[in-house]
Amino acid sequence: MDIIIWLFVAFSLTWFMSYARTTLSSFTLAFAALMALGSFFNIIGIVSWLLFAVIALPLNIDNIRQQFISMPLLALFKKIMPRMSSTEQQAIDAGTTWFDADLFRGDPDWEKLHNYPRPRLSPQEQAFIDGPVEQVCAMVNDWHITHEIADLPPEIWKFLKENKFFAMIIKKKYGGLEFSAFAQSRVLQKLTGVSSVLASTVGVPNSLGPGELLQEYGTKEQQDYYLPRLASGKEIPCFALTSPEAGSDAGAIPDYGIICHGQFEGKDVLGMKLTWDKRYITLAPIATVLGLAFKLQDPDQLLSDKKEWGITCALIPTNLPNIIIGRRHFPLNIPFQNGPTQGTDVFVPLDFIIGGSAMAGQGWRMVVECLSIGRAITLPSNSAGGIKTVALATGAYSRIRRQFKMPIGKMEGIEEPLARIGANAYLMDAVTTMSTGAIDLGEKPSVISAIAKYHLTEKMRSSIIDAMDIHGGKGICLGPNNYLARGYQGAPIAVTVEGANILTRSLIIYGQGAIRCHPYVLAELEAANNSDSEQALNDFDHAIFGHIGFTISNISRSLWCSITGSRFLNSPFNDETHRYYQLLTRFSANLAMLSDISMLILGAELKRKERISARLGDVLSQLYLASATLKRYNDEGRKTADLPFVQHAVEDCLYSIQHAIDELISNFPNKVVAKLLRLIIFPLGMWLKKPSDEIAQKVARILQTPGASRTRLGQGQYLTRDGNNIFGKLEQVLEDIINCEAIHEKICRALNKTLPFYQLDKVAELGLSENIISKDEAELLTTAETGRQWVIAVDDFDSKELSAFKPKI
Numbered sequence: 001m002d003i004i005i006w007l008f009v010a011f012s013l014t015w016f017m018s019y020a021r022t023t024l025s026s027f028t029l030a031f032a033a034l035m036a037l038g039s040f041f042n043i044i045g046i047v048s049w050l051l052f053a054v055i056a057l058p059l060n061i062d063n064i065r066q067q068f069i070s071m072p073l074l075a076l077f078k079k080i081m082p083r084m085s086s087t088e089q090q091a092i093d094a095g096t097t098w099f100d101a102d103l104f105r106g107d108p109d110w111e112k113l114h115n116y117p118r119p120r121l122s123p124q125e126q127a128f129i130d131g132p133v134e135q136v137c138a139m140v141n142d143w144h145i146t147h148e149i150a151d152l153p154p155e156i157w158k159f160l161k162e163n164k165f166f167a168m169i170i171k172k173k174y175g176g177l178e179f180s181a182f183a184q185s186r187v188l189q190k191l192t193g194v195s196s197v198l199a200s201t202v203g204v205p206n207s208l209g210p211g212e213l214l215q216e217y218g219t220k221e222q223q224d225y226y227l228p229r230l231a232s233g234k235e236i237p238c239f240a241l242t243s244p245e246a247g248s249d250a251g252a253i254p255d256y257g258i259i260c261h262g263q264f265e266g267k268d269v270l271g272m273k274l275t276w277d278k279r280y281i282t283l284a285p286i287a288t289v290l291g292l293a294f295k296l297q298d299p300d301q302l303l304s305d306k307k308e309w310g311i312t313c314a315l316i317p318t319n320l321p322n323i324i325i326g327r328r329h330f331p332l333n334i335p336f337q338n339g340p341t342q343g344t345d346v347f348v349p350l351d352f353i354i355g356g357s358a359m360a361g362q363g364w365r366m367v368v369e370c371l372s373i374g375r376a377i378t379l380p381s382n383s384a385g386g387i388k389t390v391a392l393a394t395g396a397y398s399r400i401r402r403q404f405k406m407p408i409g410k411m412e413g414i415e416e417p418l419a420r421i422g423a424n425a426y427l428m429d430a431v432t433t434m435s436t437g438a439i440d441l442g443e444k445p446s447v448i449s450a451i452a453k454y455h456l457t458e459k460m461r462s463s464i465i466d467a468m469d470i471h472g473g474k475g476i477c478l479g480p481n482n483y484l485a486r487g488y489q490g491a492p493i494a495v496t497v498e499g500a501n502i503l504t505r506s507l508i509i510y511g512q513g514a515i516r517c518h519p520y521v522l523a524e525l526e527a528a529n530n531s532d533s534e535q536a537l538n539d540f541d542h543a544i545f546g547h548i549g550f551t552i553s554n555i556s557r558s559l560w561c562s563i564t565g566s567r568f569l570n571s572p573f574n575d576e577t578h579r580y581y582q583l584l585t586r587f588s589a590n591l592a593m594l595s596d597i598s599m600l601i602l603g604a605e606l607k608r609k610e611r612i613s614a615r616l617g618d619v620l621s622q623l624y625l626a627s628a629t630l631k632r633y634n635d636e637g638r639k640t641a642d643l644p645f646v647q648h649a650v651e652d653c654l655y656s657i658q659h660a661i662d663e664l665i666s667n668f669p670n671k672v673v674a675k676l677l678r679l680i681i682f683p684l685g686m687w688l689k690k691p692s693d694e695i696a697q698k699v700a701r702i703l704q705t706p707g708a709s710r711t712r713l714g715q716g717q718y719l720t721r722d723g724n725n726i727f728g729k730l731e732q733v734l735e736d737i738i739n740c741e742a743i744h745e746k747i748c749r750a751l752n753k754t755l756p757f758y759q760l761d762k763v764a765e766l767g768l769s770e771n772i773i774s775k776d777e778a779e780l781l782t783t784a785e786t787g788r789q790w791v792i793a794v795d796d797f798d799s800k801e802l803s804a805f806k807p808k809i
């Protein structure tokens with residue numbers, strides 16, 4: 001055997017075993033066998049064996065490894081590890097990981113993804129959507145709500161309460177509906193298609209708020225008293241965390257409660273005097289019970305030795321003395337009930353703490369745990385539902401509206417934004433379905449909920465801007481017939497609430513992802529914080545050597561994927577999606593490697609390098625969005641007619657990943673490491689392109705043509721053709737216009753003239769008088785013309801009507 005061959009085999013063995021993530025002992029044994037083979041062929045001598053022993057023995061003998069390697073490493077780790085506040089620690093501890101962990105660890109199991117059950121509605125949930133949800137959608141006049149009365153009308157409030165819209169999360173035994181997360185999502189999607197005010201009003205009590213907190217942490221007495229009242233709409237809840245001084249940094253609220261004795265309902269009780277100043281609180285102006293977050297203090301040590309208890313949540317009836325409530329904010333012309341509240345020295349018994357005094361100081365944990373669920377439902381569903389309806393409406397408008405003698409939707413310039421809207425609608429529905437499905441499987445997916453919240457609200461914002469551009473002046477002029485502008489105005493609200501997006505992107509997604517999804521980091525941090533030094537060393541030793549092997553493995557995988565173009569990676573399907581799985585696996589390995597290298601090079605500094613963590617978070621997020629899209633395609637029976645949506649959406653995700661990695665490497669603080677990373681990940685440069693014009697054109701055409709794919713895209717939205725429903729009417733006009741095209745063409749051919757495609761009633765008269773078309777055909781042209789005129793019309797007003805100032809008569 002030649003030394004060159006031996007070195008080649010040794011290199012291949014090292015590469016293969018690290019790629020396959022074998023254990024250190026297996027690797028040592030395999031390498032020893034190869035050394036023995038080398039000795040047999042006189043290639044390996046005593047010096048090489050000595051060198052091998054010096055390296056391999058300490059690594060494989062626990063005591064030596066722990067004393068001489070792990071212990072100094074642990075000391076170093078303690079020095080450089082990021083300091084975590086208790087609120088950060090509780091946020092990290094909250095929730096669970098799911099498929100996000102697979103994506104983070106470099107080797108996603110696609111079979112597992114596709115084996116997760118597809119969420120389905122129960123008959124009761126379906127009946128609710130077909131019944132009360134459909135009914136309330138028909139009751140909505142969004143212009144009346146947003147412009148004329150700045151509230152839901154009393155009959156809608158009554159209907160919502162009577163039909164338990166505020167009780168979707170409340171258990172049946174308390175009189176609630178006890179719907180799955182998936183069903184809640186479907187209800188909100190449908191509601192938001194007709195009115196953001198309606199969807200926000202229903203979404204909030206079913207998300208983070210007294211209902212959720214009581215069910216999870218309330219005492220039996222609190223549950224028995226409040227939950228039936230919340231379910232029947234007797235109580236209107238709100239949840240007040242944000243204050244003028246503490247928005248994103250909600251853990252820093254200055255609001256406080258001081259434990260003391262006092263009089264409550266004629267009795268002397270141990271209670272707390274609460275003082276707060278909150279703002280932006282949804283439903284506060286009409287709330288009867290306030291879920292209040294404040295810092296509990298016990299200066300006189302009446303409860304125990306502890307003086308500072310930290311963030312605590314209590315339920316405060318809003319009719320108590322010294323509470324100011326009722327004033328409203330005016331959020332961007334989407335006038336759902338939202339406003340400030342203040343309280344000064346409001347005395348309540350300690351029993352008012354959610355979960356009683358045993359839960360004093362547990363408020364932050366409660367909030368972040370509930371947010372792990374709620375954040376994946378309300379805002380992502382409202383965004384997805386809104387864009388599904390907008391996609392259909394914009395497709396219809398593009399086909400109906402003509403300029404330069406052709407539907408605007410056939411112009412390449414319009415096809416581009418239209419395709420983005422269509423692909424986003426497909427992906428957003430996929431993400432809400434998969435994420436709520438995870439919740440229904442018992443997960444509290446904190447990283448996934450942050451991804452869904454951030455990306456779906458951003459996609460909603462960018463898609464509504466695309467839709468506005470396509471509609472031109474029709475989108476700009478407000479009025480009862482403008483079905484877009486309120487969504488456009490309201491988009492930043494969803495972006496700002498439940499963790500404003502910049503913060504969510506910069507800190508939460510990767511910050512939680514890196515610690516929760518990484519197979520070893522959490523164990524390392526826990527070991528470093530363990531006061532039992534022997535146990536700490538044991539745990540750290542196990543975690544750090546696992547971590548080193550994991551990093552080496554991800555470098556090997558990344559290199560292998562780059563050299564082979566990831567062509568040898570497994571893919572569960574051998575069709576048009578085959579390559580997507582391979583590329584997602586490759587980028588998953590890249591993410592795992594980049595994450596470890598960033599932690600290694602930057603240490604605690606990574607926490608402050610928000611742009612690095614934001615880009616790592618972008619990679620994780622896009623992997624998740626693409627996975628959800630592929631899962632939807634599979635769950636729906638791999639219908640090839642829907643393939644353009646999948647291709648556009650997944651290729652956009654892949655392109656975004658490439659862009660995020662490129663930006664990360666370009667801005668990586670250590671330039672030598674950056675060069676090596678680029679060499680490993682992009683040895684031949686960046687090669688992925690945005691979705692092609694051909695795919696975009698296919699998506700745009702689907703949106704403009706009634707058919708099964710288009711129907712699937714808008715599934716579950718309120719499209720009933722009852723005459724008052726703008727979106728149902730648009731669908732009807734689209735069909736009429738398409739049916740008229742052939743009739744119009746017939747008349748043109750018979751007359752050997754190119755007639756304009758407007759004044760279709762006149763065209764009908766002409767066709768009829770020349771005996772070219774039947775009466776039915778003429779009628780269709782006339783109906784289509786009425787519809788067409790309605791579609792292109794915009795509202796106008798008397799000048800006095802627009803003045804907000806109405807002089808008193």
Ligand SMILES: Cc1cc2nc3c(=O)[nH]c(=O)nc-3n(C[C@H](O)[C@H](O)[C@H](O)COP(=O)(O)OP(=O)(O)OC[C@H]3O[C@@H](n4cnc5c(N)ncnc54)[C@H](O)[C@@H]3O)c2cc1C
Nearest residue numbers: 239240241242247248280281282331497498500502503506
């Ligand atoms: C309409 C509406 C309804 C709401 N409903 C409720 C409710 O019912 N209950 C409730 O308690 N609260 C509610 N909120 C509050 C909401 O959760 C806060 O607005 C949100 O937490 C952001 O706080 P802020 O607006 O004060 O922004 P700020 O905290 O002042 O942030 C300003 C900007 O800085 C960014 N930022 C902050 N910190 C960082 C960081 N470390 N890194 C990078 N960027 C950062 C943010 O992302 C944001 O873009 C509501 C808000 C609105 C507008």
